[in-house]
Amino acid sequence: MSLAVRPCRDGDYASITAIYRLAVLHGTATFDVEPPSLEDVAARFASLRSQDYPCLVAEVDGAVVAYAYAGPHRPRPAYGATVEVSIYVDAQHRGRGIGTRLLAALIDETVARGFRQALAVIGDSSNAASIRLHAANGFAHVGTFANVGWKFGRWLDTVLMQRALGEGSSTPRSGA
Template structure:
């Protein structure tokens, strides 16, 4: 497993964050977003996450940003205020080396510190690696929303996993 350094994301990381996310939007069902957000939008998302007191972390390897992860509100209504959703994205070619697991472990720990009580993983498409990673960290599959997503001109299943924090 490579030794990565995890740190809080800053506005200086926005270009790297947008570059990592773009291929997921354009080529995978890991996200149901259809248009890759630009740096202005990613800056807004980062600032919003920090303003909520939630973690947004960067993984660096040899000084290069190789991934990022964050927690966001699961739903906007106040009754969900103690539930967060995790998101983990890695630079192309960096999957399978434990970097995502390191990021997710830190996101879970930081979300606990922020007062979250539940974490939900909303996993798009046939993403077995993400399901396995979440399962290895104690997440339990709580359901599949069959065909709830639509991307690449076909329905996409959404797997829901949950971890009590």
């Protein structure tokens, strides 16, 4: 398996849309219930990239099989040093270390951009693989919102995880 992690490009949006579509339709990692269109995904990623948030993909043998990005936690200026991270791996490629490598690269990119805290909001408290992935990359469990999402005929929790980035809370973000 030839694995490469690289910045997202416009040509990756169709693969990202397909990966996310399956997550929406068959999984509880996201609380979306309708998959977004290719145009919606393209607009979302173009906006993130234009604001200098990192967006990465993982390729296996030249095909995009996973993606990860960091985005704003909240729009208020005081949250400017905090990002919320998301990662999705195609179901056929899980369990091969792709998510670990991709999330580590995303963390490196957020540090390089001067962010100080990263948050993960993990859909479904029974999503053990995602919780383990984040914990292996330095995230700590900081809370659970119980029964806040309704999908597939049942209530779902969200698990909140956090890790410091770079100098963490010892200094403000550069330019803040």
